[in-house]
Amino acid sequence: MAFEKRLRAIGAARYHDKHPFHQMLHGGGCSMTQVRAWVINRYYYQSRIPMKDAAFLSRCEDPQLRRIWRSRIEDHDGGISEGGGIRRWLKLAEAVGLDPDFVASTHGVLAGTRFAVDAYVHFVREKPLLEAVASSLTELFAPAIHENRIAGLLKHYAFADDSALSYFRQRLNEAPQDVRFGLAFVLDHADTLEKQDAAAAALTFKTDVLWSQLDTLHSAYVAPARIPPGGWDGREGVTGALDENPLRGAAE
Protein backbone atom coordinates (compact mmCIF):
# COMPACT_ATOMS: atom_id res chain seq x y z
CA MET A 1 0.00 0.00 0.00
CA ALA A 2 1.39 3.38 -1.07
CA PHE A 3 1.01 5.17 2.24
CA GLU A 4 2.73 2.42 4.25
CA LYS A 5 5.54 2.50 1.69
CA ARG A 6 5.81 6.24 2.18
CA LEU A 7 6.15 5.80 5.95
CA ARG A 8 8.79 3.09 5.54
CA ALA A 9 10.75 5.29 3.13
CA ILE A 10 11.05 7.94 5.86
CA GLY A 11 12.84 5.39 8.04
CA ALA A 12 15.05 4.26 5.17
CA ALA A 13 16.16 7.86 4.60
CA ARG A 14 16.31 9.29 8.11
CA TYR A 15 16.36 6.68 10.89
CA HIS A 16 19.29 7.05 13.27
CA ASP A 17 20.81 3.67 12.44
CA LYS A 18 22.66 5.64 9.75
CA HIS A 19 24.20 8.13 12.19
CA PRO A 20 28.01 7.89 12.44
CA PHE A 21 27.83 7.62 16.24
CA HIS A 22 25.86 4.39 15.99
CA GLN A 23 28.31 3.07 13.46
CA MET A 24 31.14 3.79 15.93
CA LEU A 25 29.21 2.27 18.82
CA HIS A 26 28.20 -0.92 17.07
CA GLY A 27 31.55 -1.35 15.36
CA GLY A 28 33.59 -1.17 18.57
CA GLY A 29 34.97 2.30 17.82
CA CYS A 30 33.78 4.00 21.03
CA SER A 31 35.92 4.66 24.08
CA MET A 32 34.32 3.78 27.43
CA THR A 33 33.76 7.51 28.01
CA GLN A 34 31.79 7.66 24.77
CA VAL A 35 29.80 4.53 25.63
CA ARG A 36 29.01 6.03 29.05
CA ALA A 37 27.98 9.37 27.54
CA TRP A 38 25.60 7.48 25.28
CA VAL A 39 24.15 5.52 28.23
CA ILE A 40 23.72 8.70 30.32
CA ASN A 41 22.04 10.68 27.55
CA ARG A 42 19.91 7.89 26.19
CA TYR A 43 18.63 7.32 29.73
CA TYR A 44 16.93 10.70 29.48
CA TYR A 45 15.02 9.46 26.44
CA GLN A 46 14.02 6.26 28.26
CA SER A 47 12.93 8.24 31.30
CA ARG A 48 10.59 10.45 29.25
CA ILE A 49 8.90 7.68 27.26
CA PRO A 50 6.37 6.78 29.98
CA MET A 51 5.67 10.50 30.49
CA LYS A 52 5.09 10.83 26.77
CA ASP A 53 2.73 7.87 26.84
CA ALA A 54 0.94 9.25 29.89
CA ALA A 55 0.44 12.52 27.96
CA PHE A 56 -1.13 10.41 25.22
CA LEU A 57 -3.44 8.61 27.67
CA SER A 58 -4.43 11.92 29.23
CA ARG A 59 -5.91 13.03 25.91
CA CYS A 60 -7.48 9.76 24.87
CA GLU A 61 -11.25 9.47 25.38
CA ASP A 62 -11.61 5.87 24.20
CA PRO A 63 -11.07 3.44 27.11
CA GLN A 64 -10.14 0.59 24.77
CA LEU A 65 -7.41 2.67 23.15
CA ARG A 66 -6.20 3.65 26.63
CA ARG A 67 -6.08 -0.02 27.71
CA ILE A 68 -3.98 -0.98 24.71
CA TRP A 69 -1.66 2.02 24.93
CA ARG A 70 -1.15 1.65 28.69
CA SER A 71 1.05 -1.42 28.17
CA ARG A 72 3.77 0.93 26.90
CA ILE A 73 3.97 2.60 30.30
CA GLU A 74 3.92 -0.79 32.01
CA ASP A 75 6.73 -2.08 29.80
CA HIS A 76 8.98 0.86 30.63
CA ASP A 77 8.14 1.50 34.26
CA GLY A 78 7.58 -2.10 35.37
CA GLY A 79 5.91 -2.74 38.72
CA ILE A 80 6.67 -1.39 42.19
CA SER A 81 9.24 -4.11 42.73
CA GLU A 82 9.64 -6.02 39.47
CA GLY A 83 11.71 -4.79 36.54
CA GLY A 84 10.85 -2.74 33.48
CA GLY A 85 12.73 -0.96 30.71
CA ILE A 86 14.02 1.81 32.94
CA ARG A 87 15.50 -0.58 35.49
CA ARG A 88 16.97 -2.68 32.67
CA TRP A 89 18.63 0.47 31.29
CA LEU A 90 20.17 1.13 34.70
CA LYS A 91 21.58 -2.42 34.60
CA LEU A 92 23.36 -1.39 31.43
CA ALA A 93 24.57 1.74 33.22
CA GLU A 94 26.09 -0.40 36.00
CA ALA A 95 27.68 -2.74 33.48
CA VAL A 96 29.48 0.12 31.73
CA GLY A 97 30.88 1.37 35.06
CA LEU A 98 28.41 4.11 35.96
CA ASP A 99 26.67 4.77 39.27
CA PRO A 100 23.02 4.10 38.41
CA ASP A 101 21.88 6.81 40.84
CA PHE A 102 23.99 9.34 38.96
CA VAL A 103 22.47 8.23 35.67
CA ALA A 104 18.93 8.33 37.09
CA SER A 105 19.54 11.85 38.45
CA THR A 106 19.88 12.97 34.77
CA HIS A 107 22.49 15.41 36.05
CA GLY A 108 24.94 14.40 33.32
CA VAL A 109 22.50 14.81 30.43
CA LEU A 110 23.41 17.31 27.70
CA ALA A 111 21.08 20.28 27.19
CA GLY A 112 20.66 19.34 23.52
CA THR A 113 19.42 15.89 24.56
CA ARG A 114 16.85 17.45 26.88
CA PHE A 115 15.64 19.84 24.19
CA ALA A 116 15.16 17.05 21.64
CA VAL A 117 13.46 14.63 24.02
CA ASP A 118 11.27 17.29 25.62
CA ALA A 119 10.18 18.31 22.12
CA TYR A 120 8.84 14.78 21.69
CA VAL A 121 6.88 14.92 24.97
CA HIS A 122 5.44 18.32 24.00
CA PHE A 123 4.55 17.02 20.55
CA VAL A 124 2.51 14.15 21.97
CA ARG A 125 0.91 16.48 24.51
CA GLU A 126 -0.20 18.99 21.89
CA LYS A 127 -0.79 17.33 18.53
CA PRO A 128 -3.82 15.39 17.26
CA LEU A 129 -3.84 11.73 18.38
CA LEU A 130 -3.17 10.50 14.86
CA GLU A 131 0.09 12.44 14.75
CA ALA A 132 1.00 11.32 18.26
CA VAL A 133 0.58 7.68 17.21
CA ALA A 134 2.44 8.26 13.94
CA SER A 135 5.40 9.71 15.83
CA SER A 136 5.77 6.34 17.62
CA LEU A 137 6.28 4.49 14.34
CA THR A 138 10.07 4.77 14.44
CA GLU A 139 9.59 1.44 16.24
CA LEU A 140 9.04 -0.01 12.77
CA PHE A 141 12.77 0.39 12.27
CA ALA A 142 13.93 -0.47 15.80
CA PRO A 143 14.22 -4.29 15.73
CA ALA A 144 16.98 -4.18 13.11
CA ILE A 145 19.03 -1.65 15.09
CA HIS A 146 18.53 -3.61 18.32
CA GLU A 147 19.73 -6.82 16.67
CA ASN A 148 22.80 -5.03 15.30
CA ARG A 149 23.46 -3.40 18.62
CA ILE A 150 23.29 -6.65 20.59
CA ALA A 151 25.63 -8.36 18.13
CA GLY A 152 28.01 -5.39 17.93
CA LEU A 153 28.23 -4.77 21.66
CA LEU A 154 28.73 -8.49 22.43
CA LYS A 155 31.49 -8.71 19.86
CA HIS A 156 33.42 -5.56 20.74
CA TYR A 157 32.99 -4.67 24.42
CA ALA A 158 34.00 -6.57 27.56
CA PHE A 159 31.07 -5.16 29.57
CA ALA A 160 28.45 -6.68 27.27
CA ASP A 161 26.61 -9.76 28.53
CA ASP A 162 23.00 -10.96 28.78
CA SER A 163 22.24 -8.93 31.88
CA ALA A 164 23.76 -5.71 30.51
CA LEU A 165 21.88 -6.06 27.24
CA SER A 166 18.55 -7.24 28.65
CA TYR A 167 16.92 -3.91 27.76
CA PHE A 168 17.45 -4.49 24.04
CA ARG A 169 16.46 -8.16 24.10
CA GLN A 170 13.24 -7.31 25.88
CA ARG A 171 12.45 -4.55 23.35
CA LEU A 172 12.69 -7.17 20.62
CA ASN A 173 9.72 -8.86 22.31
CA GLU A 174 7.73 -5.69 23.05
CA ALA A 175 8.25 -3.39 20.08
CA PRO A 176 6.68 -5.58 17.35
CA GLN A 177 3.29 -5.78 19.05
CA ASP A 178 3.30 -2.05 19.87
CA VAL A 179 4.14 -1.13 16.33
CA ARG A 180 1.65 -3.55 14.78
CA PHE A 181 -1.08 -1.71 16.64
CA GLY A 182 0.34 1.76 15.90
CA LEU A 183 0.79 1.10 12.21
CA ALA A 184 -2.73 -0.31 11.84
CA PHE A 185 -4.12 2.73 13.70
CA VAL A 186 -2.31 5.19 11.44
CA LEU A 187 -3.20 3.36 8.21
CA ASP A 188 -6.81 3.23 9.35
CA HIS A 189 -7.18 6.83 10.55
CA ALA A 190 -5.10 8.68 7.94
CA ASP A 191 -7.97 8.52 5.46
CA THR A 192 -7.29 11.77 3.60
CA LEU A 193 -4.15 13.01 1.88
CA GLU A 194 -3.98 15.86 4.39
CA LYS A 195 -3.94 13.42 7.31
CA GLN A 196 -1.37 11.25 5.55
CA ASP A 197 0.85 14.32 5.12
CA ALA A 198 0.45 15.14 8.81
CA ALA A 199 1.27 11.56 9.84
CA ALA A 200 4.33 11.49 7.58
CA ALA A 201 5.47 14.83 9.04
CA ALA A 202 5.02 13.43 12.56
CA LEU A 203 7.20 10.42 11.76
CA THR A 204 9.78 12.71 10.14
CA PHE A 205 9.75 14.89 13.26
CA LYS A 206 10.43 11.81 15.38
CA THR A 207 13.39 10.75 13.24
CA ASP A 208 14.73 14.28 13.85
CA VAL A 209 14.30 13.79 17.61
CA LEU A 210 16.41 10.62 17.48
CA TRP A 211 19.03 11.97 15.07
CA SER A 212 19.46 15.20 17.01
CA GLN A 213 20.25 13.25 20.20
CA LEU A 214 23.16 11.53 18.46
CA ASP A 215 24.35 14.78 16.86
CA THR A 216 24.48 16.38 20.30
CA LEU A 217 26.37 13.39 21.69
CA HIS A 218 28.79 13.28 18.77
CA SER A 219 29.44 17.01 18.96
CA ALA A 220 30.22 16.83 22.69
CA TYR A 221 32.21 13.60 22.95
CA VAL A 222 33.74 12.64 19.59
CA ALA A 223 36.93 14.42 18.48
CA PRO A 224 37.10 17.33 17.92
CA ALA A 225 34.97 17.15 21.08
CA ARG A 226 33.24 20.29 22.27
CA ILE A 227 31.67 19.57 25.66
CA PRO A 228 29.25 22.44 26.34
CA PRO A 229 29.56 24.50 29.55
CA GLY A 230 28.34 22.38 32.47
CA GLY A 231 28.37 19.20 30.35
CA TRP A 232 29.41 15.82 31.81
CA ASP A 233 33.20 15.63 31.93
CA GLY A 234 33.72 11.88 31.61
CA ARG A 235 34.47 11.47 35.34
CA GLU A 236 31.42 12.24 37.47
CA GLY A 237 29.42 9.14 38.39
CA VAL A 238 32.04 6.75 37.01
CA THR A 239 32.63 3.62 39.10
CA GLY A 240 34.73 1.68 36.56
CA ALA A 241 38.20 2.42 35.21
CA LEU A 242 38.55 5.86 33.63
CA ASP A 243 39.79 6.07 30.09
CA GLU A 244 43.47 6.85 30.03
CA ASN A 245 42.73 9.98 28.09
CA PRO A 246 39.33 11.35 29.12
CA LEU A 247 37.87 13.88 26.79
CA ARG A 248 38.12 17.53 27.58
CA GLY A 249 35.80 20.21 26.26
CA ALA A 250 37.10 22.98 24.06
CA ALA A 251 34.87 25.34 26.00
CA GLU A 252 36.57 24.99 29.35
Added chain:
Amino acid sequence: MAFEKRLRAIGAARYHDKHPFHQMLHGGGCSMTQVRAWVINRYYYQSRIPMKDAAFLSRCEDPQLRRIWRSRIEDHDGGISEGGGIRRWLKLAEAVGLDPDFVASTHGVLAGTRFAVDAYVHFVREKPLLEAVASSLTELFAPAIHENRIAGLLKHYAFADDSALSYFRQRLNEAPQDVRFGLAFVLDHADTLEKQDAAAAALTFKTDVLWSQLDTLHSAYVAPARIPPGGWDGREGVTGALDENPLRGAAE
Protein backbone atom coordinates in the same frame (compact mmCIF):
# COMPACT_ATOMS: atom_id res chain seq x y z
CA MET B 1 24.88 42.53 45.82
CA ALA B 2 25.65 38.83 46.04
CA PHE B 3 22.68 37.57 44.03
CA GLU B 4 23.29 39.94 41.13
CA LYS B 5 26.92 38.82 41.14
CA ARG B 6 25.75 35.21 41.00
CA LEU B 7 23.60 35.96 37.94
CA ARG B 8 26.44 37.78 36.19
CA ALA B 9 28.81 34.89 36.90
CA ILE B 10 26.47 32.58 34.97
CA GLY B 11 26.97 34.77 31.91
CA ALA B 12 30.71 34.93 32.42
CA ALA B 13 30.89 31.12 32.50
CA ARG B 14 28.25 30.10 29.97
CA TYR B 15 27.16 32.87 27.58
CA HIS B 16 27.50 31.96 23.91
CA ASP B 17 30.03 34.70 23.15
CA LYS B 18 32.58 32.01 24.11
CA HIS B 19 31.33 29.47 21.55
CA PRO B 20 33.88 28.67 18.80
CA PHE B 21 31.29 29.39 16.10
CA HIS B 22 30.98 33.01 17.24
CA GLN B 23 34.74 33.31 17.34
CA MET B 24 34.86 32.12 13.71
CA LEU B 25 32.00 34.41 12.70
CA HIS B 26 33.34 37.55 14.32
CA GLY B 27 36.93 36.86 13.29
CA GLY B 28 36.15 36.48 9.59
CA GLY B 29 36.66 32.70 9.60
CA CYS B 30 33.24 31.75 8.20
CA SER B 31 32.50 30.87 4.60
CA MET B 32 29.40 32.51 3.10
CA THR B 33 27.60 29.16 3.44
CA GLN B 34 28.36 29.20 7.16
CA VAL B 35 27.25 32.84 7.51
CA ARG B 36 24.03 31.99 5.68
CA ALA B 37 23.40 28.92 7.83
CA TRP B 38 23.76 31.13 10.90
CA VAL B 39 21.33 33.72 9.46
CA ILE B 40 18.77 31.02 8.56
CA ASN B 41 18.90 29.28 11.92
CA ARG B 42 19.10 32.40 14.05
CA TYR B 43 16.00 33.67 12.23
CA TYR B 44 14.07 30.89 13.91
CA TYR B 45 15.09 32.26 17.30
CA GLN B 46 14.07 35.80 16.28
CA SER B 47 10.75 34.54 14.97
CA ARG B 48 9.88 32.83 18.28
CA ILE B 49 10.81 35.73 20.59
CA PRO B 50 7.47 37.58 20.17
CA MET B 51 5.62 34.27 20.64
CA LYS B 52 7.61 33.71 23.82
CA ASP B 53 6.74 37.20 25.02
CA ALA B 54 3.09 36.70 24.10
CA ALA B 55 3.13 33.51 26.21
CA PHE B 56 4.45 35.65 29.06
CA LEU B 57 1.71 38.29 28.61
CA SER B 58 -0.92 35.56 28.45
CA ARG B 59 -0.04 34.54 32.01
CA CYS B 60 0.45 37.98 33.48
CA GLU B 61 -2.43 39.36 35.57
CA ASP B 62 -0.91 42.78 36.30
CA PRO B 63 -1.79 45.28 33.53
CA GLN B 64 1.19 47.49 34.34
CA LEU B 65 3.58 44.56 33.94
CA ARG B 66 1.84 43.68 30.66
CA ARG B 67 2.22 47.28 29.39
CA ILE B 68 5.94 47.28 30.12
CA TRP B 69 6.57 43.79 28.74
CA ARG B 70 4.52 44.42 25.57
CA SER B 71 7.24 46.69 24.16
CA ARG B 72 9.34 43.56 23.53
CA ILE B 73 6.74 42.27 21.08
CA GLU B 74 6.50 45.72 19.48
CA ASP B 75 10.28 45.93 19.09
CA HIS B 76 10.48 42.60 17.30
CA ASP B 77 7.30 42.62 15.26
CA GLY B 78 7.14 46.33 14.41
CA GLY B 79 3.92 47.76 12.97
CA ILE B 80 1.77 46.62 10.06
CA SER B 81 3.93 48.58 7.65
CA GLU B 82 6.91 49.93 9.57
CA GLY B 83 9.97 47.90 10.51
CA GLY B 84 10.86 45.85 13.55
CA GLY B 85 13.53 43.34 14.55
CA ILE B 86 12.18 40.56 12.34
CA ARG B 87 12.16 42.72 9.22
CA ARG B 88 15.64 43.98 10.09
CA TRP B 89 16.84 40.39 10.35
CA LEU B 90 15.47 39.70 6.88
CA LYS B 91 17.49 42.71 5.61
CA LEU B 92 20.54 40.90 6.89
CA ALA B 93 19.34 37.76 5.09
CA GLU B 94 19.13 39.68 1.81
CA ALA B 95 22.55 41.22 2.35
CA VAL B 96 24.18 37.79 2.74
CA GLY B 97 22.59 36.56 -0.50
CA LEU B 98 19.53 34.74 0.76
CA ASP B 99 15.95 34.95 -0.45
CA PRO B 100 14.16 36.50 2.55
CA ASP B 101 11.00 34.48 1.80
CA PHE B 102 13.03 31.28 2.05
CA VAL B 103 14.47 32.40 5.39
CA ALA B 104 11.04 33.43 6.70
CA SER B 105 9.60 30.04 5.68
CA THR B 106 11.98 28.48 8.28
CA HIS B 107 12.27 25.57 5.86
CA GLY B 108 16.07 25.57 6.13
CA VAL B 109 16.18 25.54 9.94
CA LEU B 110 17.94 22.59 11.61
CA ALA B 111 15.86 20.35 13.87
CA GLY B 112 18.27 20.97 16.75
CA THR B 113 17.66 24.71 16.44
CA ARG B 114 13.90 24.17 16.61
CA PHE B 115 14.20 21.92 19.66
CA ALA B 116 16.33 24.45 21.57
CA VAL B 117 14.23 27.49 20.67
CA ASP B 118 10.91 25.72 21.24
CA ALA B 119 12.20 24.66 24.66
CA TYR B 120 12.53 28.36 25.49
CA VAL B 121 8.95 29.12 24.39
CA HIS B 122 7.66 26.16 26.42
CA PHE B 123 9.69 27.26 29.42
CA VAL B 124 8.12 30.72 29.43
CA ARG B 125 4.69 29.21 28.86
CA GLU B 126 4.98 26.82 31.81
CA LYS B 127 7.25 28.22 34.52
CA PRO B 128 6.52 30.77 37.26
CA LEU B 129 6.75 34.40 36.06
CA LEU B 130 9.91 35.02 38.08
CA GLU B 131 11.71 32.24 36.20
CA ALA B 132 10.32 33.44 32.88
CA VAL B 133 11.74 36.92 33.54
CA ALA B 134 15.03 35.50 34.78
CA SER B 135 15.41 33.52 31.56
CA SER B 136 15.42 36.83 29.63
CA LEU B 137 18.47 38.09 31.52
CA THR B 138 20.94 36.79 28.96
CA GLU B 139 20.32 40.30 27.60
CA LEU B 140 22.65 41.47 30.36
CA PHE B 141 25.46 40.00 28.29
CA ALA B 142 24.15 40.90 24.81
CA PRO B 143 25.45 44.47 24.27
CA ALA B 144 29.08 43.32 24.37
CA ILE B 145 28.50 40.56 21.82
CA HIS B 146 26.54 42.92 19.54
CA GLU B 147 29.35 45.49 19.63
CA ASN B 148 31.90 42.80 18.80
CA ARG B 149 29.71 41.41 16.08
CA ILE B 150 29.16 44.75 14.37
CA ALA B 151 32.90 45.50 14.45
CA GLY B 152 33.87 41.98 13.34
CA LEU B 153 31.36 41.72 10.50
CA LEU B 154 32.22 45.23 9.19
CA LYS B 155 35.90 44.40 9.23
CA HIS B 156 35.79 40.96 7.63
CA TYR B 157 32.80 40.62 5.29
CA ALA B 158 31.93 42.50 2.11
CA PHE B 159 28.17 42.17 2.73
CA ALA B 160 28.32 44.10 6.01
CA ASP B 161 27.05 47.69 5.98
CA ASP B 162 24.71 49.84 8.08
CA SER B 163 21.56 48.45 6.49
CA ALA B 164 22.64 44.82 6.83
CA LEU B 165 23.61 45.30 10.47
CA SER B 166 20.68 47.50 11.52
CA TYR B 167 19.22 44.67 13.62
CA PHE B 168 22.22 44.67 15.94
CA ARG B 169 22.51 48.46 16.18
CA GLN B 170 18.84 48.72 17.10
CA ARG B 171 19.22 46.03 19.77
CA LEU B 172 21.93 48.17 21.37
CA ASN B 173 19.20 50.78 21.91
CA GLU B 174 16.45 48.39 23.02
CA ALA B 175 18.16 45.73 25.13
CA PRO B 176 19.49 47.95 27.94
CA GLN B 177 16.05 49.24 28.94
CA ASP B 178 14.50 45.76 28.73
CA VAL B 179 17.19 44.27 30.88
CA ARG B 180 17.17 47.10 33.43
CA PHE B 181 13.53 46.28 34.07
CA GLY B 182 14.06 42.51 34.02
CA LEU B 183 17.02 42.60 36.40
CA ALA B 184 15.20 44.88 38.86
CA PHE B 185 12.16 42.57 38.73
CA VAL B 186 14.26 39.47 39.45
CA LEU B 187 16.28 41.11 42.24
CA ASP B 188 13.05 42.37 43.80
CA HIS B 189 11.01 39.15 43.54
CA ALA B 190 13.68 36.53 44.28
CA ASP B 191 13.39 37.18 48.00
CA THR B 192 14.21 33.70 49.28
CA LEU B 193 17.18 31.46 48.59
CA GLU B 194 14.84 28.97 46.93
CA LYS B 195 13.60 31.61 44.48
CA GLN B 196 17.16 32.78 43.84
CA ASP B 197 18.13 29.19 43.01
CA ALA B 198 15.17 28.92 40.63
CA ALA B 199 16.04 32.23 38.94
CA ALA B 200 19.69 31.22 38.56
CA ALA B 201 18.60 27.87 37.09
CA ALA B 202 16.33 29.70 34.63
CA LEU B 203 19.19 31.89 33.45
CA THR B 204 21.44 28.82 33.17
CA PHE B 205 18.74 27.08 31.13
CA LYS B 206 18.63 30.08 28.78
CA THR B 207 22.40 30.05 28.27
CA ASP B 208 21.97 26.37 27.30
CA VAL B 209 19.30 27.37 24.76
CA LEU B 210 21.72 29.80 23.12
CA TRP B 211 24.77 27.52 23.29
CA SER B 212 22.88 24.54 21.91
CA GLN B 213 21.85 26.53 18.83
CA LEU B 214 25.50 27.19 17.99
CA ASP B 215 26.50 23.59 18.72
CA THR B 216 23.86 22.40 16.26
CA LEU B 217 25.07 24.88 13.65
CA HIS B 218 28.73 24.01 14.19
CA SER B 219 28.03 20.29 14.01
CA ALA B 220 26.13 20.65 10.73
CA TYR B 221 28.24 23.22 8.86
CA VAL B 222 31.79 23.35 10.22
CA ALA B 223 34.25 20.66 9.11
CA PRO B 224 33.96 17.78 9.72
CA ALA B 225 30.42 18.86 8.80
CA ARG B 226 27.55 16.46 9.40
CA ILE B 227 24.41 17.95 7.87
CA PRO B 228 21.48 15.95 9.28
CA PRO B 229 19.00 14.25 6.92
CA GLY B 230 16.80 16.92 5.34
CA GLY B 231 19.10 19.73 6.56
CA TRP B 232 19.78 22.82 4.42
CA ASP B 233 22.38 21.97 1.79
CA GLY B 234 23.99 25.39 1.27
CA ARG B 235 22.12 25.98 -2.02
CA GLU B 236 18.38 26.32 -1.48
CA GLY B 237 17.23 29.92 -1.15
CA VAL B 238 20.63 31.34 -2.13
CA THR B 239 20.50 34.39 -4.41
CA GLY B 240 24.17 35.39 -4.14
CA ALA B 241 27.27 33.58 -5.39
CA LEU B 242 27.62 30.03 -4.07
CA ASP B 243 30.77 29.10 -2.25
CA GLU B 244 33.12 27.31 -4.58
CA ASN B 245 33.04 24.33 -2.31
CA PRO B 246 29.63 24.08 -0.64
CA LEU B 247 29.50 21.80 2.34
CA ARG B 248 28.17 18.33 1.98
CA GLY B 249 26.75 16.26 4.81
CA ALA B 250 28.35 13.05 5.89
CA ALA B 251 24.88 11.56 6.12
CA GLU B 252 23.98 11.80 2.46
